[in-house]
Amino acid sequence: MKAIAEVTLLIAFILLISFSELCYGDLQVGFYNGECGFIDVELIVGQVVAAQVFRDPTIVAALLRLQFHDCFVRGCDASILLDGIFTEKAAPANLNVRGFDVVDQAKAAVESACPGVVSCADIIAMAARDAVFLAGGGKYNVQTGRRDGMVSLASEVIDLPGPSISVSQAIETFAMKGLDPTDMVLLLGAHTVGVAHCSFFQNRLFNFQNTGKPDPTMDPLLASILRFRCQENGTKDNSVSLDQSEQSRNIVDNSYYKQLMIGRGILEIDQELALDPQTRDTVMSLANTGGFNFAAQFGEAMVKLAAVEVLTETQGEVRRSCRAIN
Numbered sequence: 429m430k431a432i433a434e435v436t437l438l439i440a441f442i443l444l445i446s447f448s449e450l451c452y453g454d455l456q457v458g459f460y461n462g463e464c465g466f467i468d469v470e471l472i473v474g475q476v477v478a479a480q481v482f483r484d485p486t487i488v489a490a491l492l493r494l495q496f497h498d499c500f501v502r503g504c505d506a507s508i509l510l511d512g513i514f515t516e517k518a519a520p521a522n523l524n525v526r527g528f529d530v531v532d533q534a535k536a537a538v539e540s541a542c543p544g545v546v547s548c549a550d551i552i553a554m555a556a557r558d559a560v561f562l563a564g565g566g567k568y569n570v571q572t573g574r575r576d577g578m579v580s581l582a583s584e585v586i587d588l589p590g591p592s593i594s595v596s597q598a599i600e601t602f603a604m605k606g607l608d609p610t611d612m613v614l615l616l617g618a619h620t621v622g623v624a625h626c627s628f629f630q631n632r633l634f635n636f637q638n639t640g641k642p643d644p645t646m647d648p649l650l651a652s653i654l655r656f657r658c659q660e661n662g663t664k665d666n667s668v669s670l671d672q673s674e675q676s677r678n679i680v681d682n683s684y685y686k687q688l689m690i691g692r693g694i695l696e697i698d699q700e701l702a703l704d705p706q707t708r709d710t711v712m713s714l715a716n717t718g719g720f721n722f723a724a725q726f727g728e729a730m731v732k733l734a735a736v737e738v739l740t741e742t743q744g745e746v747r748r749s750c751r752a753i754n
């Protein structure tokens with residue numbers, strides 16, 4: 429009898445430990461298991477994302493950025509997806525955000541298999557996870573159980589940091605979302621894929637801080653190449669890869685940090701991460717350790733990002749179309 433009681437206690441303890449590992453607030457890994465019979469909604473999202481990334485590999489960057497821009501404004505509630513002239517989507521900081529059509533397609537596929545169950549906010553988180561994996565960044569377990577918000581205001585998009593923000597200000601901004609400086613450095617590692625338009629870093633190339641010279645922290649060779657691509661009086665806002673390693677610009681790996689270590693960061697904030705005493709050790713260690721470390725840590729940071737100010741249980745709703753409230 430005593431042995432049975434001990435075994436039961438042990439099982440309860442193990443369950444408690446594994447449950448606490450899986451849960452983050454009210455979110456949990458596998459929230460939709462059994463919600464639609466045997467249908468695996470995560471697999472459906474994964475198939476849509478894979479088809480889209482295969483068609484256009486730059487979708488990976490789009491989905492990563494979408495997650496960030498959603499979560500930093502009113503939390504990860506899919507408020508960025510709502511259409512309207514005064515919604516978040518219409519704010520200047522979101523005008524280049526892409527990937528909305530991929531979320532629409534994933535939502536349509538999930539709705540036809542399992543109507544009214546899976547939130548758009550969860551689809552954003554799953555799609556970002558799948559994109560990271562498809563781009564070589566390793567697989568992490570995504571938590572689900574978010575619900576969709578019913579408010580989206582362009583005026584609230586001021587929460588998103590700009591490219592010339594200082595490291596101290598960026599640390600404060602991330603702290604307000606419950607993310608520490610290490611999370612921040614890891615999450616900015618998303619700049620291992622995707623592009624930045626010249627208008628976001630042109631100030632570094634010609635007359636940095638009214639010195640009449642380029643930003644001295646930028647590798648002079650890179651600065652001269654960028655000056656050609658981003659001409660001072662150019663009419664077109666060109667774009668360049670955020671990760672300047674030619675072989676790895678579409679791969680989710682630690683090469684972004686390696687580039688920062690040699691002065692090849694594109695945005696001012698990217699480069700400052702490698703110089704500021706508050707973040708440089710983290711950058712150095714991420715640059716020097718193998719890709720495996722980055723993959724695991726980046727996944728954990730993405731899970732933390734995706735848990736910012738979420739709506740759960742009776743809050744919000746599960747939208748039928750991600751572009752409009754029900």
Ligand code: HEM
Pocket residue numbers: 486488489490492493496524526589590591592593598615616618619621622623624625626628667670695697
């Ligand atoms: C201090 C924080 C951050 C700042 C100031 C910042 C700023 C920027 C800027 C200015 C661009 C270029 C946009 C354009 O040219 O259209 C960009 C692109 C991008 N950002 Fe960030 N970012 C930050 C953090 C993050 C985080 C946390 C993530 C994701 C976890 C992220 C993911 C991306 C991606 C993937 C792109 C490329 C998008 C594309 O190619 O479509 N960023 N970011």
